[in-house]
Amino acid sequence: MFFDLRGDPVSPHPLSHFPRTHERVVQSDVFRYRYRRKAHGRLLKTHGLTCCLTGGRACALWGTTGRIPTDIDMIVMATAGSQEQVKRTLVADDARYYIVSSTNPRNTYKVLWHRVRPSVPCKVDILVPPVLSIPTIDAARITFVRHIPVQPLFSLLLLKLQAWNDHRSSRSSNVSVKQHTDAQDIDALLVIAVANDVNVAKEAWLPGSVLTIARARIWDYARSFPSSVDQWKKLGYTSIGMGGFR
Numbered sequence: 690m691f692f693d694l695r696g697d698p699v700s701p702h703p704l705s706h707f708p709r710t711h712e713r714v715v716q717s718d719v720f721r722y723r724y725r726r727k728a729h730g731r732l733l734k735t736h737g738l739t740c741c742l743t744g745g746r747a748c749a750l751w752g753t754t755g756r757i758p759t760d761i762d763m764i765v766m767a768t769a770g771s772q773e774q775v776k777r778t779l780v781a782d783d784a785r786y787y788i789v790s791s792t793n794p795r796n797t798y799k800v801l802w803h804r805v806r807p808s809v810p811c812k813v814d815i816l817v818p819p820v821l822s823i824p825t826i827d828a829a830r831i832t833f834v835r836h837i838p839v840q841p842l843f844s845l846l847l848l849k850l851q852a853w854n855d856h857r858s859s860r861s862s863n864v865s866v867k868q869h870t871d872a873q874d875i876d877a878l879l880v881i882a883v884a885n886d887v888n889v890a891k892e893a894w895l896p897g898s899v900l901t902i903a904r905a906r907i908w909d910y911a912r913s914f915p916s917s918v919d920q921w922k923k924l925g926y927t928s929i930g931m932g933g934f935r
Contacts, residue, residue: 739826739828741832742761742838745870747840752881753873754877761814766817766828769817769819773798773799779813780801785803785804801815827894842882845878847895882924883923889925907921
């Protein structure tokens with residue numbers, strides 16, 4: 690099942706050949722984590738904060754297939770640099786949340802975990818804009834899929850593109866290998882974005898700096914994966930070619 694920008698089902702497109710077993714996996718693994726809705730409601734209603742899922746689970750909710758991420762990545766519209774306060778707020782509000790020190794002693798931040806069940810912990814990453822160059826997202830732009838708040842499709846695609854670029858540039862083999870999963874997500878998101886009539890011309894809410902650097906990354910991605918050129922053109926990058934943007 691795929692969703693449009695309103696969270697409603699859309700007609701099948703080239704990704705519709707994915708087996709129904711994936712849908713069952715998504716339902717059993719992704720949607721059973723009901724705390725995400727509770728966390729969103731708590732942050733939004735009790736503390737006046739807007740939030741949405743990003744990363745691999747957001748991709749899965751939009752309709753990508755393959756891996757089901759074990760972590761949760763959540764964008765929270767709070768004061769810049771207040772990630773630690775958001776974590777402490779969640780821990781204070783719900784005993785199923787807890788924080789531990791990073792395994793790297795040089796890191797001063799705490800790692801947030803949630804007990805899905807007593808023996809099933811899930812790591813939760815809190816991302817407060819502008820960390821990772823993530824823009825502030827107005828509540829009206831957040832998409833709800835099965836009552837779960839998800840990052841807007843185009844900005845999610847660009848964030849995945851950024852992850853691909855960062856991972857492939859890493860000197861660590863444990864990090865650089867992630868670029869292959871990123872590329873799988875990007876290819877799937879491209880198809881879904883085209884099916885949803887996404888176009889860069891409609892994304893003027895994104896900062897110019899984000900769109901500018903995205904053009905360079907899109908060119909790099911197109912050179913690495915020439916088969917993606919037509920998809921990028923359908924998203925409004927009509928002047929892209931193997932030699933860059935004309």
